Amino acid sequence: MMSKTDAEIRFGNMAELHGTKVQIPYLITEKNTFKRMDDEDKQQETQSPTMSPLASPPSSPPHYQRVPLSHGYSKLRKSTEQMHPAPYEARQPLVQPEGPSLGGPGAKPLRHQASLIRSFSVERELQDNNSSYPDEPWRITEEQREYYVNQFRSLQPDPSSFISGSVAKNFFTKSKLSIPELSYIWELSDADCDGALSLPEFCAAFHLIVARKNGYPLPESLPPTLQPEYLQAAFPKPKWECALFDSYSESVPANQQPRDLNRMEKLSIKDMADVPVPTQDVTGDDKQALKSATDEALPKDMSEDSATPKDSNSLKARPRSRSYSSTSIEEAMKRGEDPPTPPPRPQKTHSRASSLDLNKVFQPSVPASKSGLLPPPPALPPRPCPSQSEQASEAELHPQLNRAPSQAAESSPAKKDIPYSQPPSKPIRRKFRPENQATESQEPTTAVGGPASVATVKPHPTVQKQSSKQKKAIQTAIRKNKEANAVLARLNSELQQQLKEVHQERIALENQLEQLRPVTVL
Amino acid sequence: MGWILVTSAAVILFLQNYPLYIRSVPTENELKFHYMVHTSLDVVDEKISAMGKALVDQRELYLGLLYPTEDYKVYGYVTNSKVKFVMVVDSSNTALRDNEIRSMFRKLHNSYTDVMCNPFYTPGDRIQSRAFDGMVTSMMIQVC
Numbered sequence: 001m002m003s004k005t006d007a008e009i010r011f012g013n014m015a016e017l018h019g020t021k022v023q024i025p026y027l028i029t030e031k032n033t034f035k036r037m038d039d040e041d042k043q044q045e046t047q048s049p050t051m052s053p054l055a056s057p058p059s060s061p062p063h064y065q066r067v068p069l070s071h072g073y074s075k076l077r078k079s080t081e082q083m084h085p086a087p088y089e090a091r092q093p094l095v096q097p098e099g100p101s102l103g104g105p106g107a108k109p110l111r112h113q114a115s116l117i118r119s120f121s122v123e124r125e126l127q128d129n130n131s132s133y134p135d136e137p138w139r140i141t142e143e144q145r146e147y148y149v150n151q152f153r154s155l156q157p158d159p160s161s162f163i164s165g166s167v168a169k170n171f172f173t174k175s176k177l178s179i180p181e182l183s184y185i186w187e188l189s190d191a192d193c194d195g196a197l198s199l200p201e202f203c204a205a206f207h208l209i210v211a212r213k214n215g216y217p218l219p220e221s222l223p224p225t226l227q228p229e230y231l232q233a234a235f236p237k238p239k240w241e242c243a244l245f246d247s248y249s250e251s252v253p254a255n256q257q258p259r260d261l262n263r264m265e266k267l268s269i270k271d272m273a274d275v276p277v278p279t280q281d282v283t284g285d286d287k288q289a290l291k292s293a294t295d296e297a298l299p300k301d302m303s304e305d306s307a308t309p310k311d312s313n314s315l316k317a318r319p320r321s322r323s324y325s326s327t328s329i330e331e332a333m334k335r336g337e338d339p340p341t342p343p344p345r346p347q348k349t350h351s352r353a354s355s356l357d358l359n360k361v362f363q364p365s366v367p368a369s370k371s372g373l374l375p376p377p378p379a380l381p382p383r384p385c386p387s388q389s390e391q392a393s394e395a396e397l398h399p400q401l402n403r404a405p406s407q408a409a410e411s412s413p414a415k416k417d418i419p420y421s422q423p424p425s426k427p428i429r430r431k432f433r434p435e436n437q438a439t440e441s442q443e444p445t446t447a448v449g450g451p452a453s454v455a456t457v458k459p460h461p462t463v464q465k466q467s468s469k470q471k472k473a474i475q476t477a478i479r480k481n482k483e484a485n486a487v488l489a490r491l492n493s494e495l496q497q498q499l500k501e502v503h504q505e506r507i508a509l510e511n512q513l514e515q516l517r518p519v520t521v522l
Numbered sequence: 523m524g525w526i527l528v529t530s531a532a533v534i535l536f537l538q539n540y541p542l543y544i545r546s547v548p549t550e551n552e553l554k555f556h557y558m559v560h561t562s563l564d565v566v567d568e569k570i571s572a573m574g575k576a577l578v579d580q581r582e583l584y585l586g587l588l589y590p591t592e593d594y595k596v597y598g599y600v601t602n603s604k605v606k607f608v609m610v611v612d613s614s615n616t617a618l619r620d621n622e623i624r625s626m627f628r629k630l631h632n633s634y635t636d637v638m639c640n641p642f643y644t645p646g647d648r649i650q651s652r653a654f655d656g657m658v659t660s661m662m663i664q665v666c
Contacts, residue, residue: 183642195640195641
């Protein structure tokens with residue numbers, strides 16, 4: 001590309017200069033008030049060791065792999081600055097991975113820059129990493145790669161084939177970035193401009209979207225680590241096997257620190273997504289363990305093996321919950337692109353999650369409560385009234401709801417109606433009371449004794465507590481399901497509208513085509 | 523039916539006779555360029571209708587010199603989807619040969635195709651692709 005050759009030429013000249021002098025043209029051309037002095041210092045640190053390897057013309061992409069990307073990046077930046085000084089300076093890419101908020105004036109110290117990075121919820125331990133490898137956000141970590149490939153597979157089962165433009169458009173539109181930005185990201189990532197994304201192109205696009213969502217400004221051109229050749233070389237076509245990790249292992253040491261940064265990205269995404277369950281773990285955690293858990297959780301979540309040497313020790317902390325959080329974050333970003341995942345999450349194997357001990361709740365109570373308590377609660381959403389149920393899901397659940405009372409064998413169906421018209425938590429409890437009454441009256445062969453016997457029988461209170469906890473858990477799960485349903489319904493309606501618009505456009509185009517045809521006949 | 527206007531000066535890309543893309547190097551005479559381009563659109567339409575055949579190949583896409591004014595030469599190019607590219611160059615740029623103009627139009631067409639490949643671009647929008655901008659800039663620098 002022209003810009004790169006220009007940059008290389010320019011850099012060749014600058015390579016002879018002392019490290020400090022390299023910064024000067026950069027400073028002159030840069031109008032944004034990034035902390036220049038500190039940039040100098042910082043870049044001196046990073047670039048002085050890299051001066052010698054870069055003195056030779058850096059023409060090949062593998063070279064970029066070996067060298068910390070800060071320098072290659074500054075080259076790109078300088079080249080684009082030369083070409084478009086005014087508009088692009090406002091989008092200084094990732095020498096410092098700050099967000100758009102950093103346009104402010106003043107020479108902020110490096111620490112402040114780090115604090116800004118902290119605003120993206122980076123752990124304090126990562127500050128040094130961030131400063132020394134400012135361009136590493138463009139490097140895809142193993143976990144991210146796995147996730148991207150997973151997403152690719154969800155759209156296109158064959159990993160060696162392409163995702164069509166429209167499919168990719170729908171997918172990336174869910175990330176809620178603006179259309180011009182998405183258009184630009186597509187432009188960057190679709191290297192061969194064929195209107196379809198191959199796997200490396202898709203990973204690059206996804207990574208750019210992730211970065212953009214984290215506030216990183218988009219680069220002027222595709223970073224070297226995101227180019228398809230690089231991605232294909234570093235990450236051979238995935239088969240979801242350890243082979244992938246083996247091939248990656250050699251570049252792992254080089255990526256350790258970048259992975260921290262990417263973990264930072266993941267965590268920032270997490271914060272953005274604000275997932276309740278894992279954040280409980282997050283807040284209680286030491287950030288170090290958090291970071292390491294994150295790092296480990298994703299590979300655990302995506303595949304069985306984890307070849308991350310750095311954090312294999314502190315890994316075991318809370319991998320499962322972390323993995324749920326990270327997947328949920330991506331899902332939150334993509335708004336339900338993985339519909340199956342969010343609903344089961346709170347209910348299923350939370351073996352290590354301390355927030356909801358559903359397993360403990362479920363397992364002992366399953367044998368305990370034979371009054372049909374378990375089957376009805378999942379089907380017992382707090383529907384106010386049949387007339388008020390707007391969504392189809394509610395309607396579906398309603399018949400189950402009706403079934404539940406019958407199963408509960410209560411003697412007062414009227415009481416059931418009242419709970420239905422009330423907020424979620426109450427109907428369960430009320431159901432519980434008629435349940436108790438029913439059991440009291442009928443004395444079925446259940447472990448859930450009557451309320452009268454609660455005080456006397458010791459195992460019963462615990463069972464009731466467990467079942468109430470379990471019910472609360474189920475309620476929360478139901479609530480989340482409803483939210484997910486609402487989101488999906490909204491998304492559906494939006495997509496329907498888009499589809500209509502597209503249809504209209506198509507009709508309009510066809511009309512135009514028809515009108516144009518007679519012109520040529522003349 | 524878009525058209526692109528490239529002058530030593532300006533690039534305008536039009537769809538259905540309204541602009542998709544406008545670019546001029548010296549920006550002061552932009553209005554004049556617009557006027558010239560609009561008049562040249564009529565010439566383009568004339569040529570299209572004169573062609574009249576079903577098959578249009580690459581050569582026929584290039585319309586050649588539409589009409590020379592005292593200061594400027596206007597070249598035209600039309601794609602198969604009736605997107606018009608209009609290029610206005612300074613008459614003082616005598617160095618520009620016909621084949622150079624052809625190659626420039628070809629580059630424009632290729633870049634336009636790349637823009638089309640972007641699923642986020644809906645035909646009829648103003649073209650905001652940076653790659654396209656870069657290509658046009660480089661071309662205009664070369665011309666000037």
